[in-house]
Amino acid sequence: MAExxxxLDSLNNARNKRVxxxxxxxxxYVGELKxxxxxxxxxxxxxxxxxNDAPKRKLGTVFIRGDTITIISPQA
Amino acid sequence: MAExxxxLDSLNNARNKRVxxxxxxxxxYVGELKxxxxxxxxxxxxxxxxxNDAPKRKLGTVFIRGDTITIISPQA
Amino acid sequence: MAExxxxLDSLNNARNKRVxxxxxxxxxYVGELKxxxxxxxxxxxxxxxxxNDAPKRKLGTVFIRGDTITIISPQA
Amino acid sequence: MAExxxxLDSLNNARNKRVxxxxxxxxxYVGELKxxxxxxxxxxxxxxxxxNDAPKRKLGTVFIRGDTITIISPQA
Amino acid sequence: MAExxxxLDSLNNARNKRVxxxxxxxxxYVGELKxxxxxxxxxxxxxxxxxNDAPKRKLGTVFIRGDTITIISPQA
Amino acid sequence: MAExxxxLDSLNNARNKRVxxxxxxxxxYVGELKxxxxxxxxxxxxxxxxxNDAPKRKLGTVFIRGDTITIISPQA
Amino acid sequence: MAExxxxLDSLNNARNKRVxxxxxxxxxYVGELKxxxxxxxxxxxxxxxxxNDAPKRKLGTVFIRGDTITIISPQA
Structure with missing residues (x-):
């Protein structure tokens, strides 16, 4: 388990992985963290x-403004 | 795929494209990112x-205040 | 088309125009940007x-606090 | 028309007037801007x-916290 | 009438008075501004x-966080 | 009565007391201010x-983020 | 009882414990504070x-943005 x-180190650890x-x-939103x-x-x-847990549409690249985010988690 | x-580099990459x-x-709002x-x-x-996913009206130039934005995505 | x-350059461009x-x-609110x-x-x-898209009242000068604003657009 | x-210059212009x-x-709230x-x-x-556009009560002096304000307009 | x-000068003027x-x-909340x-x-x-305009309970000293406040007014 | x-002096005065x-x-939340x-x-x-004024559960130590707080009052 | x-000292005290x-x-969210x-x-x-007090899903690592948090408490 990473220390x-x-x-922000945990986000760095997730770079290029699906989150x-x-x-x-x-x-x-689910995608590769760039x-x-x-x-x-x-x-x-x-x-x-x-x-509501259902896929709605595909987006290529998406910029998400930080102050609207609650959590970020690497996809299991 | 861009790195x-x-x-903000991703926004720079979308300049003059429809987002x-x-x-x-x-x-x-959909328009060219200036x-x-x-x-x-x-x-x-x-x-x-x-x-609600339906076009409502055309605006020429529009300034959007950052703190009201959730996402920005280049149009596929 | 302006560059x-x-x-904020786009707001400067709209000065003295109706927005x-x-x-x-x-x-x-619709008025001249001063x-x-x-x-x-x-x-x-x-x-x-x-x-609700209906005119409600005339105001002479109005100061609008920035953090309540979503968009500003020059009137077509 | 003032320039x-x-x-904040527009607020300064409204000092001691009813806003x-x-x-x-x-x-x-309607009162003299002090x-x-x-x-x-x-x-x-x-x-x-x-x-709801109806007078509710008289207050002598009132301090209003800025981040709760949407607009300030001199009374016509 | 005070100038x-x-x-914040108006709050200073209300110190030790009921607001x-x-x-x-x-x-x-109604109490002496300390x-x-x-x-x-x-x-x-x-x-x-x-x-809802009805007294609910007595508190001795109360600290009120500023960003939850809309107005402060000396009690008439 | 304390001056x-x-x-923040009032919070300092409440240290180790129930608030x-x-x-x-x-x-x-009711507990000793540490x-x-x-x-x-x-x-x-x-x-x-x-x-809703009813006790819900006991927590040992609790960290409360400041921007969610409205008031802090020493328990009578 | 810790002083x-x-x-933030209380959060430091909870490091590597379930909170x-x-x-x-x-x-x-319940997990080890890393x-x-x-x-x-x-x-x-x-x-x-x-x-609503019911377990919903397991997440491995989760980054939680501070401004969405109300409380953090070490699990009893």
């Missing part, structure tokens, strides 16, 4: 949008 | 507003 | 307030 | 509170 | 809580 | 959670 | 998500 000194990003408005910054703005590629 | 060191911008209030800044304030041109 | 290096300002609470700052606080003159 | 270089201050929670700062915190005197 | 150069503090969640700071955090003593 | 120059902490989401900082993040020990 | 000079993290949207920062961004491992 993370700081929370789940959940938003305050209930939407969920970039993030200290505001937790993130960029996913090959992303899909889910609503 | 982005930072999230989808979604807001916290459920509205969606400008953005670190607050994610953006300017679109030849923009159209959508509500 | 904007930064989003539509929409708020998070659903209200809309001033704005980096917080997107704006001042309109000869402003009218709309609610 | 304002910056939005309408509207809040995010739908309340409206003071304001860069956070748009304002102080009104001889203020009255309105709810 | 206030800055909004009404209203919150975004609709609650109201302290405040630039975030508009305030401390009241001999405070009472009101909900 | 407080600044609001009531109320949140924006309607929950209430620590706080300028963001009003607080730590309570021997804490109990209340919902 | 904490500052609220409950509750969010503004009503969700609850990292946190001054924004209260946290990383949990071997995390489980609960909704």
């Amino acid at each position: 993370f000194a700081r929370p 789940i990003v959940e938003l305050k408005n209930g939407k969920r 970039a993030f910054d200290i505001h937790i703005n993130v960029v996913l590629e090959n992303a899909e949008e889910y609503e | 982005f060191a930072r999230p 989808i911008v979604e807001l916290k209030n459920g509205k969606r 400008a953005f800044d670190i607050h994610i304030n953006v300017v679109l041109e030849n923009a159209e507003e959508y509500e | 904007f290096a930064r989003p 539509i300002v929409e708020l998070k609470n659903g209200k809309r 001033a704005f700052d980096i917080h997107i606080n704006v001042v309109l003159e000869n402003a009218e307030e709309y609610e | 304002f270089a910056r939005p 309408i201050v509207e809040l995010k929670n739908g309340k409206r 003071a304001f700062d860069i956070h748009i915190n304002v102080v009104l005197e001889n203020a009255e509170e309105y709810e | 206030f150069a800055r909004p 009404i503090v209203e919150l975004k969640n609709g609650k109201r 302290a405040f700071d630039i975030h508009i955090n305030v401390v009241l003593e001999n405070a009472e809580e009101y909900e | 407080f120059a600044r609001p 009531i902490v109320e949140l924006k989401n309607g929950k209430r 620590a706080f900082d300028i963001h009003i993040n607080v730590v309570l020990e021997n804490a109990e959670e209340y919902e | 904490f000079a500052r609220p 409950i993290v509750e969010l503004k949207n009503g969700k609850r 990292a946190f920062d001054i924004h209260i961004n946290v990383v949990l491992e071997n995390a489980e998500e609960y909704e």
Whole structure:
């Protein structure tokens, strides 16, 4: 199990892996984590949008504004 | 597939292309990305507003305040 | 079509023109853009307030606090 | 018509005049604008509170926290 | 009538007097204003809580976090 | 009655005493105030959670994020 | 009972222990606290998500954005 000194280290560990990003408005995006910054703005590629646990549409690249995010979790 | 060191690089990559911008209030704007800044304030041109996935009205230039934005995605 | 290096350039371009300002609470103000700052606080003159797309009342000068604004668009 | 270089200039112009201050929670205060700062915190005197366009109660001096304000407009 | 150069001067003027503090969640506190700071955090003593204009309970000292406050008004 | 120059002085005065902490989401925590900082993040020990004025569960130590807090009051 | 000079000391004390993290949207995460920062961004491992007090799904590592958190409490 990885050791993370700081929370952003865990995001760095997930770079180029598929992650789940959940938003305050209930939407969920799943895609490869390509970039993030200290505001937790993130960029996913090959992303899909889910609503109410159901896939809704495919998005290529998606920029997600950090202040709308609740959690980010590497896909199991 | 482009490599982005930072999230704003992905927005820079989308400059002058048509992007989808979604807001916290459920509205969606589609237009050419002309400008953005670190607050994610953006300017679109030849923009159209959508509500509930239906086109609602045409806007020429539209300035969108960053803190109302959830995602920005280049149109497939 | 104008080129904007930064989003605030587009607001500068709209100075003294009639713009539509929409708020998070659903209200809309239409008036001449007289001033704005980096917080997107704006001042309109000869402003009218709309609610649910219907004109509601005339206001002379109106100061609008930036953090309540979603979009600003020059009137077509 | 006054020219304002910056939005706060319009508030300065309204000092000691009766203004309408509207809040995010739908309340409206009408009174003489006595003071304001860069956070748009304002102080009104001889203020009255309105709810749903109806007068509700008289307040002498009222301090209004800036981040609850949507618009400020000099009373016509 | 007092002259206030800055909004916080009006709070300073109300120190040790009974004030009404209203919150975004609709609650109201009435008590003696003992302290405040630039975030508009305030401390009241001999405070009472009101909900829907009805007294609900007595609190001795109460610290109120500034960002939950809409207005502060000296009790008439 | 204590004199407080600044609001945080009142919290310092309540250290190691039982306080009531109320949140924006309607929950209430009662416990011994062990620590706080300028963001009003607080730590309570021997804490109990209340919902709708009824005790809900016992928590040992609880860290409460400041921006969710409305009021803090020493228990009478 | 531990003495904490500052609220973040209590989080440091909980490192590598199972904690409950509750969010503004009503969700609850239980897992081992691996990292946190001054924004209260946290990383949990071997995390489980609960909704309405019922377990909903297992997540391996989860990054939780600080501004969505209400409380963090070491599991009894």
